[in-house]
Amino acid sequence: MSFLAFQGSIELGIIYAIMALGVFLSFRTLNFPDLTVDGSFVTGAAFSAVLCINGHPVWGLVLGLVAGSAAGCITALLHTKLEIQPLLAGILVMLGLYSINLKVMGTRANIPLVNQTTVFSSLEGTALEAYAQLLIPLGILLALLILLFLFLKTKLGFSLRATGDNAQMVRALGVNTDTTILIGMALSNSLVALSGALLSQYQSFTDIGMGIGMVVIGLASVIIGEVIFGTSSLLRRLIAVILGAVLYRMIIAVALEMGMPATDLKLVSATLVALALAMPIIKKKALFYKRKIAAQGIKRGG
Numbered sequence: 001m002s003f004l005a006f007q008g009s010i011e012l013g014i015i016y017a018i019m020a021l022g023v024f025l026s027f028r029t030l031n032f033p034d035l036t037v038d039g040s041f042v043t044g045a046a047f048s049a050v051l052c053i054n055g056h057p058v059w060g061l062v063l064g065l066v067a068g069s070a071a072g073c074i075t076a077l078l079h080t081k082l083e084i085q086p087l088l089a090g091i092l093v094m095l096g097l098y099s100i101n102l103k104v105m106g107t108r109a110n111i112p113l114v115n116q117t118t119v120f121s122s123l124e125g126t127a128l129e130a131y132a133q134l135l136i137p138l139g140i141l142l143a144l145l146i147l148l149f150l151f152l153k154t155k156l157g158f159s160l161r162a163t164g165d166n167a168q169m170v171r172a173l174g175v176n177t178d179t180t181i182l183i184g185m186a187l188s189n190s191l192v193a194l195s196g197a198l199l200s201q202y203q204s205f206t207d208i209g210m211g212i213g214m215v216v217i218g219l220a221s222v223i224i225g226e227v228i229f230g231t232s233s234l235l236r237r238l239i240a241v242i243l244g245a246v247l248y249r250m251i252i253a254v255a256l257e258m259g260m261p262a263t264d265l266k267l268v269s270a271t272l273v274a275l276a277l278a279m280p281i282i283k284k285k286a287l288f289y290k291r292k293i294a295a296q297g298i299k300r301g302g
Contacts, residue, residue, distance in 0.1 A: 024241045043196065064197030068192055223276035
């Protein structure tokens with residue numbers, strides 16, 4: 001892999017790691033299969049692009065985050081107040097967001113940001129200019145990691161984690177699980193939208209279809225991180241999710257370097273998720289056959 005490809009995969013991995021933390025909150029912490037992600041990712045990117053064009057790139061990130069949070073709240077309310085199944089609630093919001101995102105983008109399917117001021121322009125003219133696309137997302141990611149870790153250690157954070165583990169028990173203890181789901185989904189989709197907003201400014205364009213498959217990418221990052229780097233503590237799980245996102249982007253970069261068509265990347269993503277999900281079973285079967293072969297060897301020796 002060339003140095004530029006390696007650097008690009010690290011930069012993209014950091015940006016996608018923010019989204020992976022959001023997916024971790026919904027799928028792992030809340031045990032809520034949220035398909036809003038594909039829509040809220042583009043929502044963040046749409047607000048980011050429009051405000052960049054108007055000369056407010058930082059506000060683009062902020063308003064993208066807020067809009068993503070609102071999308072997560074709607075999904076949570078559909079589930080908790082109208083008792084719509086989580087998967088269906090996410091699909092409904094995702095579909096609705098497609099039209100909303102187009103309206104935000106002025107009915108344009110694509111907004112180029114070439115020669116526009118972005119958050120990465122803040123380091124222009126400094127010694128760090130060449131590393132702006134690495135340092136700024138990394139700084140945001142580290143800040144989010146610390147804040148998320150501290151939040152999940154609070155009383156509200158423990159309630160949110162417990163809701164995902166056993167909602168009935170949490171309700172029996174007098175905790176309003178509707179509120180914890182609402183907060184968790186708002187946080188989750190705000191992170192997803194922030195990732196989309198950053199990616200929009202990083203790649204200098206926003207496209208209405210850029211959110212397709214983001215759920216798979218987020219899940220791949222979470223699962224790969226958990227399988228390879230472990231889940232022994234909360235901090236380790238959060239770091240594993242981040243490293244999983246970076247590793248996922250590096251795998252994609254290697255696939256592209258080997259000449260794989262870009263049109264096959266979704267297939268690669270789906271395959272990676274399937275392999276990661278099947279890893280516990282694969283390990284179990286491998287251990288079983290290893291013991292079986294060892295037992296047969298002892299039997300022959302006896």
